[in-house]
Amino acid sequence: MKNINNKITLRQFILLIHGVQMGVGVLTLPRELAEKAGTDGWMVIIISWFLATMASLIIIQIMKKYPNGTILDLLTHYFGKWIGRVATITFALYFALLAHVVFIREALFIQAWILPRTEVYILILLLSIPSYQIARKNIVILGRYSEFVFFMTLWTFIIYLIPLKYAQWLHLLPVLKEGWVPILTTLKTAIFSFIGFEIVFFLYPFLQKKEKASMGVVIANTLSLLAFLMITIGAFAFYSPDEITIYNEPAIEMLKVLEFKFIERLEIVFFSFYLFVMSTTVLPFMFMTVFCTSQLVGKQDHSRHLAWFLLIEFAFVVLFPPNFDRNTFLQQVIEQVGMILAFAFPLCLWGYVWVHGLLKRRTIK
Template identity: 45%
Template structure:
């Protein structure tokens, strides 16, 4: 257990850190995914996913409150011993490496399709690694400041969708509002993964200055993500017909093709270029988490050393293995499964165990 004073983050940074992780790459494909599962009632599973993610987030906060200066690895060591603590840190490194690699690979594929089709993936990975290392090497406080800056920097971007809807929109696409309720509820499983990102609270809670506001902060972060998801999804539903929306891989970008000005035609390219800032707030915290867990596991060196090592490793993978959308989709499905278990099922188990642990410990003390 370490003292994290000196690298603390504010409540605003904590909120935008979680919110930035959540919206990431999922926004670009989310309208198509929910339309395939629930039709034009796809906004219903989004609300259900928000409820479940908020409950899981509050459970994590309750777990962390019992050991406010401890990360998940420290808590696992307290509950189960040093060996399990070490194993948990290894599992977290594997989890964060899969998540960060999957997300950054997806971002590279988007860039190759829309912006730089002739540039090899390892070159783009190298270009990503430079700012990622510069930001993440200074710790969680700088990452939190960066997430806060990006949030305010991209507040104008919804205007793109408002302009597109002014040229083409049909509200009748949403009718009836409550069609296939059972099918919509069943589609909740595909939306809860869109809210993944709050699980970083297991690591970043000790860095939060005002821990009393942690529950409120994580609810605000989830709510901001829900507003973004609802806005983008409903905008795509109104713009595209029910049959048309499933034909576009990234409908959130495709609908922007109708936005043109005299001085520039392809506004979706400009949108994606600025959206790279949002994408970076997704993979940077995960890559730092991987380095942070490595530092805890080996108890020597600095996080920035492991960070550099992992970035070089990712570049080498991109060099020898050419990424494709089918490969990335398979990796994304795997990440979503383990992410759902880690973020939703594991906190429930740990909360029950912690209750039993302190109950037995209290009796022994008496």
């Protein structure tokens, strides 16, 4: 995996991070924010962006201490072999759970919106085939795929400007109608939408121009911020404050007002294209999972691990048929773990690395 040819460009670096953040959460985010913070929920997104960007920059500062290795190599270097193995297992389980949650949610959305009579395990089987073909190679393939999907689906966000002719912007007023308490208590919900930037721990050694990594993470988080704000504010203005909480996926429902002579249900076309966007979330998580497991057993080729992961996913769905309630519960679990690994862990590790470097310089003197 550390072949010199496995180098990604700055644009691929940016779009890989942005892609993992633009998962299924954006479809339900306006409703979740409205339920807890009302129409002031859009401010939670800005605060979450700031926190995610700061955490991303901290990760970059950590990785500068060991630029030619991933976080697994860095932890092994500073803390020893066994801590490195524990970290490998932890990250493997974390990314596996993230991949599982998004993969199952993707299949559930397809069943709910496009193929209601198709069993979820059939959809998982069908999704597994292209997933294996894309994620079994190296990180460069994933980077190119993220680039392709970003430009191919860019129009899906522009189309959200059309329903705004029915918007009532007075729904957003007054600002801070209930104070800061609802906004701060909703912060965890919005932060989960930015979860995914921690893949920088693994992308950094493959970046061609590492000196631009900080700029890259800021751009990636800002792209996600703009997308979340556009959809959320649009939904808040389109629906009344009470009406928006009725719909499970208001980001799709609001497109039902759009009709053309040659197509009636534009939201289905939109969702079909948005499946590619969701794939840019689940595929990097799958890749990171099998990357960790292959590193654990000392293998460079992770394709066999990926095949086993997809087989386990299929078997799990057959034995335990999923639904939205179970998937939401797992999402809440991973939210707690994500807060630790994406925010608390980098901060603590950065502090240790900084103190370690300071003491080392004093010892040399």
